[in-house]
Amino acid sequence: MPQLNGGGGDELGANDEMISFKDEGEQEEKTAESVSAERDLDDVKSSLVNESENNSSSSDSEPTERRPPPRSDAESYEKARECFNEALRRQQDGGGLFKSPHYPGYPFLMLPDLASPYLPNGALSPTAPQYLQMKWPLLDVPSSAALKDSRSPTPGHLSNKVPVVQHAHMHPLTPLITYSNDHFPPATPPAHLSPEILDPKTGIPRTPHPSELSPYYPLSPGAVGQIPHPLGWLVPQQAQPMYSIPPGGFRHPYPALAMNASMSSLVSSRFPPHVVPHHPHSLHQTGIPHPAIVSPAIKQEPNGELSPAAHTKSPGPAKKEEEKKPHIKKPLNAFMLYMKEMRAKVVAECTLKESAAINQILGRRWHSLSREEQAKYYELARKERQLHSQLYPGWSARDNYGKRKKRKRDNKADSAAEDYSARNKKPCVQYLPQEKMIDSPASSHGSMLDSPATPSAALASPAAPAPTHSEQAQPLSLTTKPERHHPHFSLISKPSSSSSSSSSASTSSSSSSSSTSSSSSSHPSISLAISSSGSHSTPSLLSRPNPFTSLHPSLLSPPSPFHQAALHSHHALFQTQPLSLVTKSAD
DNA sequence: CCACCTTTGAAGCTC
C-alpha cells in the first residue's frame, strides 16, 4: 500500500491532516515546513499557536462536556495522528501530492484549477491532463487494484463533461452522474434526464439510464432484477450498491466501468447485491455483504437479489411480507456519498479502523472541502434523491423508521447526555481538536459558510433551499467540535457569541449530534472566518478551505464550467471571501 | 449477536 497513497493519493488527507495537526507544536512546525515553506508559514504558525492555546484552553474549558478519551481511544487517535503525519511526509517526499500551481503547498486549492480544465463548452480541455493524472487517492486504495484497472480506461475521457474526473480529489462521482456543471443548472432536470453520457468505450454520447445516474437504489419495482450490476463486484471497495436499476435495465449500468475508481466505488458501493444476481462476487470483494436493500432483519434474503420489486413479489402474510420486504434505504446524502468515497482513502492513510474515528476525520474533511467540491456531492445527492423518488414513488423515509431498532433514543433518553458524552466521544474530542483546529479556522468558517444547504442550494439544486442568509450562516459543523478549537467561544454561546455573533445561533442545526454541539460552536468559526478573510491575501496555507468555502455563493454557485472558468483566478476567489464572510457574520 | 459510536444531511415527527 505504500504506493497507494504514496503518490498523489494523499493530497486530501494529508493536507487535511497537516492542517489538522498543526495545533501541536512540533507537528505543527513539521507540517508547516513540509507544507512547503509557504511564505504564509508564519501566519499559519501564529494561527496554530493560537489554536493550540485555544485547544488547551478548550480542554480546560470543556472538561465537563468531554472527558479525556479512554486510553485505548487516545491511542488510536494518536495513531491516527501519526498516520496523518506519515501521510504528510509521503506526500512531500513522494511528490505525488497534487499541487496547485497557484498554491503549491496546498493541494486543496483546486477550485481555480478545476475550472481550467474545461473548455467553455464544458468539454474537458486538452490541457487538463495534468489534473487527470492525479487520480483520486481513493483509487489508490488498497484493494483497488481492480479499480485501477477499471478506471484506467480513460478516466479523463470518460466524459468530457465530467470535470470532476480531472481533479484529484474531486468527485469521482461526477462521472457517474455527469456532473458536469453544465448539467445542473438550477433547475436541473431530473437526474435521469440528465445529459447524455459519453460511452466510455465508444465515446459516443448516449442517454444515461437512470441507473447510470445513480446506481444506488434497489431495483425499481418494475425494473427489478434485470440488471446485474457489474460494478458491484468490480469495485473493490465497499461495495454493494444499492441503487436501482432503470426499468429498462442496463447492461452496463454505468459508464462507470470506464470511470475512475472513485466513482466506481461509489456506484458499486451502492449497488445492491441483489441487483447483481448471484454474481460470484456478489459479495463485495472484501466479502462484505451489503445490506443495501434488504432490511437488516431480513438480512439478505436468499433471493436478496430481489429488488424492491421483491416486496411486491411475494405476497405473503402481511407481517412477514413487510419484514421480508426489502428495505429500501434512504438515499445517501451528500456527506454520506462523500464518506463512502473517502473512507477507503482515509483508512488506507491511517491505521484507524474505527469508523467512528474515521467518520470524524471525514467530517472535518468534508468541512474543509471547497464549496464546489461539496456542491458536487450535494448535487449528486440531489440526483440520487430524485432517482430514488422516481424509482420508489411511494417510498417514504418514514417507511424505514423503526427498522433500525430503536437506538440511542432509548439510551440517550435514559442515560442522558452524561453517558452519552462519557462513553465514547471523548477520544474524538481530543483527536478532533487537533485536526480541527486547523480546519476549523479555515474550514470551519468555510464550512459554515458553505453550509450544506448553501452549497447545494446555491450551486445546484433547485430543490435545495435557496441559500438564504440564514443558510449560509448555518455552520455545518455545529457539532461541537468547533468549540473545542476555540475555547473562547466554546463556552456557551452567549459569551462567545458576542464576537461571532448571533448568526450562528440558527445554526444550531437540528443535527442529531445532540447536546454537545449545542454550544455556539459556529461562532468561533465565524470569527475565524473573519480573521481569515483579512488574511485572504495569504491563501496559500491556511486557506485552502477558507478561500473557497468562503467564496461568495454567487460566484461559486454555478458549478458549470463556465462559472468555474470565471472563477479561474484564485485571487478573485479570495477576494470574494471576505464578502461571504461578511454576509455570514451579518447573519 | 446486536447496539453503539461517529459524521452530515434529509426527511419525518412533534408541538
Added chain:
DNA sequence: GAGCTTCAAAGGTGG
C-alpha cells in the same frame, strides 16, 4: 415553523 428524532454508511468495540 421550530425543534427534535430517525436513518443513511461503515466497521471496530463492548455488553
